Amino acid sequence: MARVYNFSAGPSMLPEDVLKTAAAEMLEYGNSGQSVMEMSHRSKEYQAIFDEAEANLREIMNIPDNYKVLFLQGGASTQFAMIPLNLMNKNKKADFIITGQWANKAYKEAARYGEARVVASSADKTYSYIPKTTAADFDPEADFVHICMNNTIYGTKYNELPDTGDVPLIADISSCILSEPIDVTKFGMLYAGAQKNVAPAGVTIVIIREDLIGNAMDITPTMLNYATHAENGSMFNTPPCYTIYIAGLTFKWIKKMGGLEAIKEMNVKKAKVLYDFLDNSKLFKGTVVAEDRSLMNVPFVTGNDELDAKFVAESKAAGFVNLKGHRSVGGMRASIYNAMPIEGVEKLVEFMKKFEEENA
Numbered sequence: 001m002a003r004v005y006n007f008s009a010g011p012s013m014l015p016e017d018v019l020k021t022a023a024a025e026m027l028e029y030g031n032s033g034q035s036v037m038e039m040s041h042r043s044k045e046y047q048a049i050f051d052e053a054e055a056n057l058r059e060i061m062n063i064p065d066n067y068k069v070l071f072l073q074g075g076a077s078t079q080f081a082m083i084p085l086n087l088m089n090k091n092k093k094a095d096f097i098i099t100g101q102w103a104n105k106a107y108k109e110a111a112r113y114g115e116a117r118v119v120a121s122s123a124d125k126t127y128s129y130i131p132k133t134t135a136a137d138f139d140p141e142a143d144f145v146h147i148c149m150n151n152t153i154y155g156t157k158y159n160e161l162p163d164t165g166d167v168p169l170i171a172d173i174s175s176c177i178l179s180e181p182i183d184v185t186k187f188g189m190l191y192a193g194a195q196k197n198v199a200p201a202g203v204t205i206v207i208i209r210e211d212l213i214g215n216a217m218d219i220t221p222t223m224l225n226y227a228t229h230a231e232n233g234s235m236f237n238t239p240p241c242y243t244i245y246i247a248g249l250t251f252k253w254i255k256k257m258g259g260l261e262a263i264k265e266m267n268v269k270k271a272k273v274l275y276d277f278l279d280n281s282k283l284f285k286g287t288v289v290a291e292d293r294s295l296m297n298v299p300f301v302t303g304n305d306e307l308d309a310k311f312v313a314e315s316k317a318a319g320f321v322n323l324k325g326h327r328s329v330g331g332m333r334a335s336i337y338n339a340m341p342i343e344g345v346e347k348l349v350e351f352m353k354k355f356e357e358e359n360a
């Protein structure tokens, strides 16, 4: 068996420990006589798996008791509609910062249900930076302010949160959840699809302050109402049982690694290997301003489309897969989520050096 270094933006690599445990428990979980895939979600065994996963996530992220943790379906993209349906409920207004495609999709969806306003955007420079804002930029009457914390496609991330005053801040953390500590109390709500840093696709984690639940618009479908899921422990209907189980294994792995401080240290070190190389390369260059660089997604280019394509093909043949940039930006992108070992990045940089010597 030869596992490749997979730089996919998502679905992406999972920790080998997690896959091995899942493999060992595939035919029989504990003494249950069955796979987790086959269990009733109403069984005692499954409820224990679910409860442990939630408890570990709360512990790792230091989630206060006045926040609900929901395990939902429909991906982060379904949140783009759930957020306005549930939270654009007082003044029917919300503010958005547009830092890329995902932020823009959230904005466009909200505009279907109320008055959505763009406060700032980095579209002028292909989303290569995080726009600066001040408290005065935000409407104090807005029901919420939405940001995308880490921009998977463009490789930027917020290092400093916008000051939104008393208006609840909502952040899409799909591609940076569990990559470093985050102060949950600064947010009204956080959400993330699992397939970048947590589990296979299929579960969306929502962390929402309790007082924001329960005032959804009348037109809100039952399944899109946070109250439905909060009141039923995310089991109003069948949850994505197996994906939640894998998420639970990832949470345990993070605890074993030393928690989010340790994970951050590892991620900073790992990203530095790549950024330091890019900053000194004669052939490759990063596309993002230094101060807003993501720890998770690193886009880079040679400036020559043919050379980019050659690099993608040759790196793939050498066992570094999914380095092609997003179709909207071109070039390359290395997604280096928690599960990517530092050796993967070091070996990639060695390969890039060799490519540079051969092609510069």
Ligand SMILES: *Cc1c(COP(=O)(O)O)cnc(C)c1O
Binding pocket: 010, 074, 075, 076, 077, 078, 102, 148, 150, 151, 152, 172, 173, 174, 175, 193, 194, 196
């Ligand atoms: C991948 C991604 C999404 C879309 O997630 P789905 O689960 O496919 O809907 C949304 N936001 C961000 C930041 C992402 O990285």
